[in-house]
Amino acid sequence: MITHTIGLSGPMLDEVADIWLSSNLEAHAFIDPMYWKNYYDGAKKAISKAELFIFESDGHVKGFLGMDGNYIAGLFVAAKFRDQGIGSQLIAAAKSTHSVLTLSVYEKNSRAYRFYIQQGFHEISHDLDEVTDEFAVRMKWERD
Template sequence: MIREFQISDTQIVMQLWIAGNEDAHSFIAKEYWQANFEEVEKQLLKADTFVYDLNGEIKGFIGLMDEYIAGIFVDKAYRSQGIGRQLLEYVKQLHSTLSLNVYQKNERALRFYRENGFTIVSKQNDEHTGEIEFTMIWNKNKVE
């Protein structure tokens, strides 16, 4: 079941965030994610965040700042089971347009977003990591 994030979810959501970033972005030093942990935790409390709750345990989440998807994270043991897609479909029902940034080297995420109707609109270097990233957009009015 998908539900709104609650303050009591913070610890597990942040564990999913750090583990997911370290796993999906092996091309970026783990220290980068660890150095940003506290700031992301502060931003999490300001974001619109929804969690995937399976029998009382959080297995994934999606965080948005307005119509910008800050990230989708799913517990490694539960990936490729449709949780990320369900979270994405949930927020698609709430918005007519969504955007996000994804690293070029994160091929799995790039493929996932393309399969779910997102298109690349720009390419740039992430000033913090030096990695190439794409900005992608989804629009409800565009036929998928």
């Protein structure tokens, strides 16, 4: 089941923030793990106020998508629940409430890049992320 909410607190916030951290560490092995660990508290605070689409079943969060306006700030699915269509369902939920979506994905995160292409996103630019010194691809989806 997908829940659409603004903000989050309590145990569910902890669960979502933990998925954020573990997913970033796994998907971005090319970035120093301390970058993600040092940003954990800031990310948790941002998540607590963000527009969220949360995939939950059996009383547990299995994935979530965080929005900042029309920008997808992050899409994360817990490792043991990947390749089950959860990410696609979260994107579909965001598309149902937004006519334009943008995001940024690291060039080296080829799995995520391919996923977004399959979801109908296209490249709009390549930029150097000066904080991580990695190239990021800006992508966009628009409703027809």
